[in-house]
Amino acid sequence: MVELKNVSVTYESTGVEALSDVSLKVEDGEFAFVIGRSGSGKSTLIKLLMKELDANKGEVYVNGYDLIKLKKRKVPEFRRTIGVVFQDYRLIENMTVYENIAFVLRVIDAPRKQIRKRVPYVMSLVGLQDKADCYPSELSGGEQQRCALARALVNDPALLIADEPTGNVDPELAYELVELLQGINACGTTILMVTHAHEMVRHFGGRIINISEGEVVFDEVIGGAEVEAQ
């Protein structure tokens, strides 16, 4: 569950107010698309939700953690309950695809048996089963993006936050990946997905949150295929 109450975030270095007075609630098991123009504050929202940024004002709750009050040493524990696909992938350069994904499980002290089963499984979900021993620099942009998605999924998080997880793949694969996410969502994972692909959003429908200049300007559930552009 995600809840924001009157949250504002200002980047100290530039003084840019990237989110202003945002209130938002995403229930357990929901699937929501987050759309908005470039620079509108979508990535800022994601950084806020994983406590990479702190709000200057307001309250933030994620998966039962009060992020404003969360102690530093509790941050790792909290982050293990969410899976994040970053806009810039953030893969570790000197680890193979397999190791990048397995790392998340190693962090939580998962048994080796489980790692050996689970990692190949999520790789096959995103179609990377043949790339296990490749380093990120040996992958295409889309493959890196899918690796990032697999890493976010491997730990079966309660909440999946994905920053444009389909931005670098062909439309067909993008649709497949969203269908994959919908399947995961059907198993109970809450999903927040940032995207620029309005066509696709229209196709799938569901809850749509539109952010513009740091404010939520539209937040409604719409039916698939008949949605009008915001």
Place this chain on the structure above:
Amino acid sequence: MKLSSFRYLVGQGFDNVWKNRVMAFASFCVLLVSLLLVGISVLFYVNINAIIGGIEDKNEVIIYLLDDTSDERIGEIGETLKAMNNVSSVTLYTREEAFADLKANMSDYTEVFDSLGDDNPLPDAFRIRVADISRMSETLKATEQIAGVDYVSSPDSFVELLTETRRIITIVASAIIIALLIVSMVIISNTTRASVFSRRREISIMQSVGATKGFIRFPFFIEGMITGFLAGCFATLLTWFSYDSLVNLLGRFDVLSTIGFGNVIPYSKIGTFVTLAYVIAGSLIGAIGSVLSTRVHLKYRAANM
């Protein structure tokens, strides 16, 4: 932490040495040079001390007795000397022995001694050694007071020179060693910091998927320890080789041994200690330096990327 995780992290430490070999090599070199600088200074100091100590041990005071001292009185004087608390050894050196030694030492000048015939101009004497060289003059004054003693010859000013030299060397050596330690630590922490800086992204990614500080640091610890351990081993080999060669070289000049270089400590005596000191110091400094340097980047927030 589970055993499997432990093994994983140790393995990561080993892998990282190879993956970051350029930086690891830089740290290795810096550590090696630092260890050698400090180690060699310490060895120099220890040896100079041993050499001076050797010269001091040769301190010998000759107590000349009055010409007409009876044998009985000589015996008494011997006992008195032995009873003194700063005197470690007392040997009687009769005028006959002295004359024979003199003749032997100066065999080139036999005519001179022939002209003397059996007329021995030398007095009876005692040779004594003092235990604590810094209390030498005090002890000498006391021996001069004994009845039957003519005069006392000693390397008095030489002794003072030695004591003074030793004091100055101790001060200078300590200062140099401390300075070198500080310089080494600064260089080491800068090198490790640079090496970690280049891995800032990696660290922040690990944090963003929920890795704890300990989990991230552990491989760094192992990595630093391996680098330090290797530097320690190399320092040992280099020191061993150069030390032995130097000792051999010095051993070839007999002159040197007469002025105390015979007291240079052979490597076999200190080898174990030197090895342990290098390896332990290297591993510890490497590991701690590596872990400390991650602190800067281990804020819970990722660097803005």
